[in-house]
Amino acid sequence: MLPPPLPPDESQRLQALKSLCVLDTPSEERFNRIVRAAARLFDVPIALVSLLDEARQWFKARVGLSATETPRDVSFCGHAILGSHTFVVPDALHDPRFHDNPLVLGAPHIRFYAGHPVRAPDGSRVGTLCLLDSKPRDFSDADRAALADLAAWVELEFDSVTIRLAREALEEQQRLKNEFVSTVSHELRTPLTSIRGSLSLLVGGMAGTMEPPVAEMVGIAHKNSERLLRLINDMLDLDKMESGRLDLHPRPTELAPLLVQAVEAHRGYADTYGVRLETVLDLAGARVVVDPDRLEQVLANLLSNAIKYSPRGERVTVRLSREGARLRVGVEDRGPGVPDAFRSRIFQKFAQADGSDTRKRSGTGLGLSIARALVERQGGTLDFTCAPGGGTVFWFELPERPPEAG
Helix, strand or coil: CCCCCCCCHHHHHHHHHHHHHHCCCCHHHHHHHHHHHHHHHCCCEEEEEEEEEECCCEEEECCCCCCCEEHHHHCCHHHHHCCCCCEEECHHHCCCCCCCHHHHHCCCCCCEEEEEEECCCCCCCCEEEEEEEEECCCCCHHHHHHHHHHHHHHHHHHHHHHHHHHHHHHHHHHHHHHHHHHHHHHHHHHHHHHHHHHHHHHHCCCCCCCCCHHHHHHHHHHHHHHHHHHHHHHHHHHHHHHCCCCCCCCEEEEEEHHHHHHHHHHHHHHHHHCCCEEEEEECCCCEECCCCHHHHHHHHHHHHHHHCCCCCCCCEEEEEEEECCEEEEEEEECCCCHHHHHHCCCCCCCCCCCCCCCCCCCCCCHHHHHHHHHHHHHCCCEEEEEEECCCCCEEEEEEEECCHHC
């Protein structure tokens, strides 16, 4: 008897086999039906899906054999995986490699063997689909082709296992991410809100006048606490939208007063940048069906971006107009415009035109992605246009609610 030698790629082959995650798993009908079909097609008493690890051949599916595994050093399949074609032994008693093999001299008394290698997704030959008989027989070229086709069926099932494992890994990754976001929500948001509130009181003079160096440090801490809180809120909103847990409460809403309110809320912020805010609202009484709080969130993002990127002394205009059956709100700035290289990914999560640690304007890179999703969830669209000489208009459109709709 000649034990099968190890393949040249044995280390990689074993890793590929383990990556399949099928060794020592329960019987599965999708593999069992293959060996049943093979036994019927070739009229053999035994058909196996055999996988070879370091020391044994283990049968993922079997028909006509009670054993679940045998030692690798007496296996026929150990020889079969050395090549890429069907391995055939017409009569084991007349083959010097197997004539004194215990599986030939004893049960199951193998005389005929045909095995075609089956491969893992990376191409490694991890086992075989094999046929056994207790009497010698021939195996034609047509038989070899048919067995190769059945072996390809086994490989398709391996691929489906890999896809399932990948899906489970993604689900586990999503679960871990959700747990992380939950931790952020409960362990960071509450104390950070308290810290921000305390710093706001200090900045507002609640504790009296502070020395200039102290006031400067408190002011920096206050701005950074607001930035962290915005990041946490953006992450929570993004997670809710991705998981379908973001609640919207739409109702008929007059759009012009909502725009005026948003502009007034940002005048103080605009003053710090030396930017003027103006409105052009010619459609009194025009209404849409939206969640006002969420639409204010969209406006806050568009206004704060426009203010940040506007030169001192310039103005930002909020314009309401009608486009057919839809109302359009445009937020126009006179800044440098969106860089060409950034335009295709401006609405992607965490996208920023300047992603360096030294960028001049802070932000999470989530605001525009969230704003677009919020508008789309309410039946609208959000996009932008750039003027040739500079300046950008971020706009969104929403279906107008006709007056007769009540």
